[in-house]
Amino acid sequence: MDNRSAVHVFTLSGLQEARTSKSLYFGLTLSIYILIIVVNLTLIIIISAEKSLHEPMYIFLCTLCGKGLYGTAGFYPKFLMDLTSEIHVISYDFCLAQIFVIYTSVLWEISILTVMAYDRFVAICRPLQYHNVMNPLMVVNLLLLAMCFPLMWSVVLIVLTARLPICGSHIDKLYCDNWSVVKLSCVPTTKNNIIGIIVILTQASQAAFTLYSYWQIIRICLKSREGRTKFIQTCLPHLLTITNFIISTLFDVIYSRYRSSMISQNLYNFLTVEFLVVPPLFNPIVYGLSLHKVRSSMLKICVGQNKGVVIN
Numbered sequence: 001m002d003n004r005s006a007v008h009v010f011t012l013s014g015l016q017e018a019r020t021s022k023s024l025y026f027g028l029t030l031s032i033y034i035l036i037i038v039v040n041l042t043l044i045i046i047i048s049a050e051k052s053l054h055e056p057m058y059i060f061l062c063t064l065c066g067k068g069l070y071g072t073a074g075f076y077p078k079f080l081m082d083l084t085s086e087i088h089v090i091s092y093d094f095c096l097a098q099i100f101v102i103y104t105s106v107l108w109e110i111s112i113l114t115v116m117a118y119d120r121f122v123a124i125c126r127p128l129q130y131h132n133v134m135n136p137l138m139v140v141n142l143l144l145l146a147m148c149f150p151l152m153w154s155v156v157l158i159v160l161t162a163r164l165p166i167c168g169s170h171i172d173k174l175y176c177d178n179w180s181v182v183k184l185s186c187v188p189t190t191k192n193n194i195i196g197i198i199v200i201l202t203q204a205s206q207a208a209f210t211l212y213s214y215w216q217i218i219r220i221c222l223k224s225r226e227g228r229t230k231f232i233q234t235c236l237p238h239l240l241t242i243t244n245f246i247i248s249t250l251f252d253v254i255y256s257r258y259r260s261s262m263i264s265q266n267l268y269n270f271l272t273v274e275f276l277v278v279p280p281l282f283n284p285i286v287y288g289l290s291l292h293k294v295r296s297s298m299l300k301i302c303v304g305q306n307k308g309v310v311i312n
Contacts, residue, residue: 059139100158115146
């Protein structure tokens with residue numbers, strides 16, 4: 001622990017090639033972050049305000065958008081500060097906090113997507129039992145499970161990482177992640193590696209369950225035109241979301257551990273932050289444009305506001 005206490009600040013890398021274009025990167029990053037906040041907040045407000053959307057699928061969607069705001073808050077403010085500075089450092093405590101926020105966000109997303117897959121499975125494959133199965137108590141329990149277990153795993157990871165004596169201070173990434181800090185340890189990290197593998201296997205099993213659920217849904221939907229229409233309207237956005245999330249997190253895991261010298265710094269940076277850019281922006285836009293009830297509620301609110309302006 002003495003070595004760890006000597007390391008108060010980590011140095012972040014990844015912006016060396018962007019020194020001549022920092023203004024461009026800052027403007028682009030700020031625009032993306034503002035857009036993420038706007039689209040997610042808009043969907044949350046619409047679902048919260050419209051009583052017809054107080055159904056399990058939309059409640060889970062609202063939670064997914066809230067998760068997106070939470071996760072991006074752990075990355076974008078610090079990254080924007082780095083783009084305005086010549087020195088890219090992060091304190092040891094803030095590094096652990098960033099790891100906790102990003103990891104809980106990632107683990108929450110896969111858990112929420114799994115719950116959403118189960119909801120769609122019951123709705124399409126067991127339609128007569130849907131309201132009995134997906135009652136308010138079940139919705140609350142599913143949300144608690146989706147939030148509590150990822151939170152528990154994140155706490156375990158942070159505690160195990162915080163106990164390690166650290167012998168280095170350079171993180172080869174735009175932000176702190178658990179693997180980058182663990183690699184700087186002065187002692188063997190067997191416990192951390194075992195827990196990390198368990199977490200990966202747990203998330204992989206959830207992803208497999210989600211894909212299996214959609215395989216069953218597709219089988220049912222292909223049997224009728226009405227089923228195909230229902231699948232396209234309510235399930236296709238979710239399937240696109242889970243596919244995008246799996247690909248983006250897989251990129252991050254692979255390139256964080258097995259980075260190749262043949263990959264340019266800019267490409268490496270994109271691959272390691274893709275899951276913090278695309279899903280938070282992709283999810284609310286896809287759902288907002290694809291789900292008929294959401295579009296109708298959005299138009300209803302906009303028309304109501306316009307009428308109010310005219311009356312005033």
